[in-house]
Amino acid sequence: MSATLAKGINSFKEVIDTPIASYFSSCVHCGLCAEACLFYNETGDAKYTPIHKLEPLRRVWKQEYTLLGKLGKMLGLSDPVTDAELTEWEPLVYDSCTMCGRCSMVCPVGNDITYMIRKMREGMSASGHAPEDMIGATARAVNIGSPMGIKWPAVQAQIKHVQAETGIEVPVDKQGADYLVLMSSMEIINFPEYLSALSRIFKQAGVSWTLAADAFEATNSGIQIGASDLAREIVSRIVVAAERLKVKCVISPECGHAFTAIRWEGPNLMGRPFGFEVKHILEVLDGLHAAGKLKTRGKDKRPLTYHDPCQIARRGGVVAQPRRLLNEVAEDFREMPDAGVMNWCCGGGGGVSANSRAEPLRLEVFKTKKRQIEATGVHTLITACANCRIVMEEGLEHYQMKVEVLGLTELLAEYLVEGE
């Protein structure tokens, strides 16, 4: 068993559905998606035009699903998609697309280009044209349980650390808890503050929650690489654990694509509705705040701004919640230009941050984010996605900018009213 071109082409044929057929046939070649794209916008290179990244998929659609295309194929008038072509397209589909969804927002005929890139990656991975690093990450996610190779003992070590620091017990595998808390590998390795902050907020709010030893990882490399069979396997771990523990709600952590994977793609991958709700942590915190259960005291004096993670704001609809929360704890909150649903990507979404080959390009396009931050004049940047956070930290360091990046949950915990 291995990846072949035939499998890839077959996969293209398989993923072309009614939306994709109507998107391709309604594209008016206006080129508006180019200017919406972070990669085109920063480099000016026309090959980064979003709809162009789909060219091989478009040709398969034309040749297999349209009358003229079929005729052309029969008469040898159109070229078949080849391995060489897919090799050429691999960096376009993976390295220069973070699936941020900005192009889908501006398309005047309503084409969801991001959705098509996601589908095209199915054929790219099946034909062996996925980046090596992403294949490695996916293998670790499937075989070990986490794209970064983290196992449960590493989480246990962090739990111990958090319990010692806060004096609060972190519940594990607690039957009938209201919430199942997930984490991303990035938080386990780089940002232990998240679990600590969450424990304190939930203790204060009286929330019943738990972790699950067999489903702590929220990220889903199968979604990023574009292999639904694997994505299903990864997401099913969470679904099985949530249903076993009979929780009412699963909380997606401060991670962008994890929210997309569980909240939006999850039920489609499983082919059935979930017996529980899925919420992003910001939605949960905003709900607690609205119910008066999340009380804070004092405000952060530092001028700060907020970076909207693409999958949470643009693709996920969580836009107002972080602002309501920030206004509780920030004295000088400044919006960056294009904030909200049209915010610019950090440059590392959609698996790009896991792809070392893409690093030079990723740092190049970070200039957009750099300009946005500079326009606000702040030195403190808040966000709600651990991947955005690490990508931005690397970018800020590369450009030698003195800006500190914090997660919103941990900022809230700093001003939490405790023990009253």
Place this chain on the structure above:
Amino acid sequence: MKKTQKAEVIPGSVGEGLAQRGVTRREFLKYCSSLAALLALPPSMASAMAEAISKARRQSVIWLSFQECTGCTESITRSHSPTLENLIFDLISLDYHHTLQAASGEAAEQARMQAMKDNDGKYLVIVDGSIPLGNPGYSCIAGISNHDMLVETAKGAAAIVAVGTCAAFGGLPMADPNPTGAVSVGDIIKDKPIINVPGCPPIPVVMTGVLAHFLTFGGLPEMDALGRPKSFYGDTIHDRCYRRPFYDQGKFAQSFDDEAARNGWCLFKLGCKGPVTYNACATTKWNDGTSFPIQSGHGCIGCSEPDFWDAGSFYKALSMPVSATSSMLAGAAAVGAAAGVAITWHNRSTKAAAKAAHEKVTVQDLTREVK
């Protein structure tokens, strides 16, 4: 002021009837002046009209109602009291009108026969409603089909006035697909003068004005190519519309509830048919000069024009195409549906084959074999 000067009263004349009812000569002259103005006659004609009308014998009129909604009768009778139009009933002898007359059955038909006999060659026939040429049973009175009654009554008439769009042009009953085979009066009667007074319904004063003209001059007014009196149907609604300046400035309402509509801008884009409709609504107006549709905020629907019902949506601007014919649409839809089914079936089989060929992807399947 002393007593009103009495005109010479001729027994059996209109003047005698008016005097009996206490209508003064001054009132009658005022009425004739306004009629003269309406008919676009010089002011000096007013006294001549008064003279002619008061000396005339009351004109015998037979009113025939066929495939109609009685809206035209409503229009002519629902004028204000005391009205100019009411006076008209003192000028004519309405010998037959099956909606208004008290008599019924044999007696009613007898009245019609009597009037036809007494005034042979001189009576006026007013028709409202279209005539079905399909099954005669679609519409008949006292067992007589509309067609037969019209032909029989028209024989001895001096002239025929086709009142309302149904009688004048076929109107609503003739609208596609015309289930009763409705036709206008002019389609059947070829040997008598016919005056068309279309509208759905016509303006009351237009109907009475035409009658007054006939009484005064004993003949037909000047008419346009569609047999309509030019004094009322000479200009389009658009040419006489008080909103015309907005049209000329390109100021249009885009919806019935936008700022432009509230400002009283032109309703052309909302489907107003004023530019192609000849009628007097914009000048004489309705309900004693109160208003007319455009003044009330709705575009003209073109009710005094032939086939207005089939001229496309009332709310589609005149500059937009009406539509393909229904048979063309049905044909195109059938061809499209068949092609769609064939293509869909083929595409589905392509996709189903791809699905069947799908091998479950494992981690090993993400890498190509090194050759």
